[in-house]
Amino acid sequence: MARVLVVDDEYSFAEFAKLLLEGLGHAALICLDGSKAVDMALIHRPELIILDLNMEELDGLDLIAQLKAREETKNIPLILASSSTDKADRAEALKRGAVYSILKPIQKETLKLLIDRLVPGQ
Amino acid sequence: MRIRTKFSAFSAAVVLATVAILAATAFFLQKRLISSHMDEIRRVQSAGFAAVCRQAITTDNELFMINFAKLLMESPGIAYAYYVDAEGRIRVHTDKKFFYKTLAEWTAGRPVGVIEAEHPVKIGGSPAGRAVIGFSENYARGLLEAALAQTTARVAAAAGVVVLAVLPAALLFAVILTAPIRALARGSEAVGRGEFTARVEVESKDELGDLAGRFNEMAQQLAILDEMKDEFISSVSHDLRSPMSAVKMYTQYMLFEDPDRDKILPQHRTFLLTIMESATRLGVFVTNMLDAAKIKAGRAEYHVQPMDAAVSVRNVRGLFGILAEKKGVALVESVAPDLPKAMADPERMDHVVANLVSNSLKFTPSGGKITIGARPDHGRVVLWVEDTGKGISPENLGKLFRRFGQVDVADQRAKRVTGTGLGLYIVKQTVEGMGGKIEVASEVGKGTTFTVTLAGAPPDAIVLPAGLHG
Numbered sequence: 001m002a003r004v005l006v007v008d009d010e011y012s013f014a015e016f017a018k019l020l021l022e023g024l025g026h027a028a029l030i031c032l033d034g035s036k037a038v039d040m041a042l043i044h045r046p047e048l049i050i051l052d053l054n055m056e057e058l059d060g061l062d063l064i065a066q067l068k069a070r071e072e073t074k075n076i077p078l079i080l081a082s083s084s085t086d087k088a089d090r091a092e093a094l095k096r097g098a099v100y101s102i103l104k105p106i107q108k109e110t111l112k113l114l115i116d117r118l119v120p121g122q
Numbered sequence: 123m124r125i126r127t128k129f130s131a132f133s134a135a136v137v138l139a140t141v142a143i144l145a146a147t148a149f150f151l152q153k154r155l156i157s158s159h160m161d162e163i164r165r166v167q168s169a170g171f172a173a174v175c176r177q178a179i180t181t182d183n184e185l186f187m188i189n190f191a192k193l194l195m196e197s198p199g200i201a202y203a204y205y206v207d208a209e210g211r212i213r214v215h216t217d218k219k220f221f222y223k224t225l226a227e228w229t230a231g232r233p234v235g236v237i238e239a240e241h242p243v244k245i246g247g248s249p250a251g252r253a254v255i256g257f258s259e260n261y262a263r264g265l266l267e268a269a270l271a272q273t274t275a276r277v278a279a280a281a282g283v284v285v286l287a288v289l290p291a292a293l294l295f296a297v298i299l300t301a302p303i304r305a306l307a308r309g310s311e312a313v314g315r316g317e318f319t320a321r322v323e324v325e326s327k328d329e330l331g332d333l334a335g336r337f338n339e340m341a342q343q344l345a346i347l348d349e350m351k352d353e354f355i356s357s358v359s360h361d362l363r364s365p366m367s368a369v370k371m372y373t374q375y376m377l378f379e380d381p382d383r384d385k386i387l388p389q390h391r392t393f394l395l396t397i398m399e400s401a402t403r404l405g406v407f408v409t410n411m412l413d414a415a416k417i418k419a420g421r422a423e424y425h426v427q428p429m430d431a432a433v434s435v436r437n438v439r440g441l442f443g444i445l446a447e448k449k450g451v452a453l454v455e456s457v458a459p460d461l462p463k464a465m466a467d468p469e470r471m472d473h474v475v476a477n478l479v480s481n482s483l484k485f486t487p488s489g490g491k492i493t494i495g496a497r498p499d500h501g502r503v504v505l506w507v508e509d510t511g512k513g514i515s516p517e518n519l520g521k522l523f524r525r526f527g528q529v530d531v532a533d534q535r536a537k538r539v540t541g542t543g544l545g546l547y548i549v550k551q552t553v554e555g556m557g558g559k560i561e562v563a564s565e566v567g568k569g570t571t572f573t574v575t576l577a578g579a580p581p582d583a584i585v586l587p588a589g590l591h592g
Binding site: 010012013016019020023083100101102103104105107108109110113114 | 364370372588
């Protein structure tokens with residue numbers, strides 16, 4: 001079982017990701033406010049973070065930068081989940097440290113494969 | 123007829139008419155002038171003859187008179203000359219046989235076609251006789267005609283020169299005048315095609331320059347409105363996408379993923395399928411709107427990667443299964459067993475096939491059949507959608523892939539076939555954007571087949587899971 005933090009200000013997507021994660025037997029935490037994601041990561045120490053690109057309070061790109069800037073969070077693998085087809089932003093996210101970029105809606109099989117790969121020995 | 127031709131012809135006609143009126147006037151005046159001039163010459167000659175006659179009579183020297191008459195005969199155009207005294211007796215005549223004959227005898231045999239000019243001869247204040255000269259009418263007419271012919275020739279030459287000068291000048295003027303009109307026509311054509319960046323360059327300060335300025339303002343306004351429309355559609359579509367995507371994924375989850383899905387009541391299952399089908403249709407529609415805006419703005423992106431065409435076939439069949447069933451149309455798969463991987467954007471490919479199937483469903487009546495297939499073709503991969511619909515006439519096949527190119531709108535409205543006319547335009551743009559090729563074959567009454575040919579992927583290519591971009 002892996003602990004996964006889902007950061008998305010769109011409730012329906014965050015909840016759905018949680019549904020899929022729990023279906024796969026993982027523990028999911030939802031963070032609807034990007035600016036609180038770093039604090040939540042510090043408290044709960046997730047093994048994987050799935051984050052949205054376009055968020056009201058804090059942009060996904062800035063969140064990646066903040067997570068990578070902290071010793072405690074910089075090694076947590078990050079997956080970018082976005083419905084935007086903006087190639088430039090996605091490339092930028094990958095450059096800043098996101099490991100994978102996936103398109104919404106998230107597919108269960110894709111999620112399973114990525115967790116198996118990114119969180120070994122869970 | 124072009125304006126410049128009309129203008130030149132009109133100018134030439136006006137000039138010719140003016141020249142003709144001037145020529146007629148000149149001709150008339152010339153004729154009158156020459157006639158009066160000739161009258162004057164006749165008067166002077168007869169007066170001279172009269173003076174000679176008076177002199178001859180006073181000096182009683184008839185020979186002088188005879189010699190002068192002979193001399194007169196030598197000048198051209200004079201037919202005869204004679205002097206008749208107060209008693210009516212001819213005293214001198216250029217024809218000797220009339221000497222001392224009566225006037226009546228002479229007039230009986232007088233030649234015709236002669237204009238006579240006479241002058242009285244007075245001696246000491248009382249009339250003594252008349253000096254008469256007969257001028258040949260033919261000779262006078264000949265002179266007159268020669269003079270008039272010369273005038274006519276001159277006028278004609280002048281007219282020719284004027285017309286030759288006026289025609290090119292008129293043509294040049296007309297070309298200069300109509301250049302802005304032609305520019306405006308070209309501009310209108312471009313704007314009509316939807317090129318709102320088209321501008322008309324007319325520098326002149328006249329009405330045409332004003333019109334061109336207004337035309338450019340209009341085109342600019344149209345461009346702004348067009349852009350606003352695109353942005354509006356794009357933002358509306360984008361905002362529609364997230365909630366719709368949520369509807370779809372939850373419905374799908376309830377139907378196929380949820381551990382408790384077996385507990386759904388059968389009628390609720392049907393309702394959920396209907397919700398999913400509606401969300402699918404709306405999804406295709408919204409994606410089309412977004413795609414069209416992106417293609418138009420040149421912002422379309424394709425993540426071409428190795429993909430399994432069979433997955434696209436399966437996905438789309440899954441999307442439209444319920445809708446086809448409701449319409450009474452069989453939706454079947456036909457995937458070749460040895461299908462290699464293709465090079466395409468998997469998400470966009472699903473959308474292409476979804477558009478083709480959605481299109482076929484629209485035109486295939488109940489009892490018909492739609493086949494979604496995939497097969498290898500010399501190292502490439504062919505995806506095809508075949509229907510037993512009403513078919514497309516050859517003249518409409520060409521219009522098929524145009525933007526808003528839905529064929530025969532009136533006919534479709536009558537038959538309640540709806541659509542944005544964007545689907546096939548996007549299909550073509552997307553397939554070509556991914557480096558593929560699309561073809562269509564159709565027979566009216568029998569059906570239509572759309573064929574998408576994609577490049578094959580290397581045999582050892584890895585297909586990434588759906589939605590993943592590494």
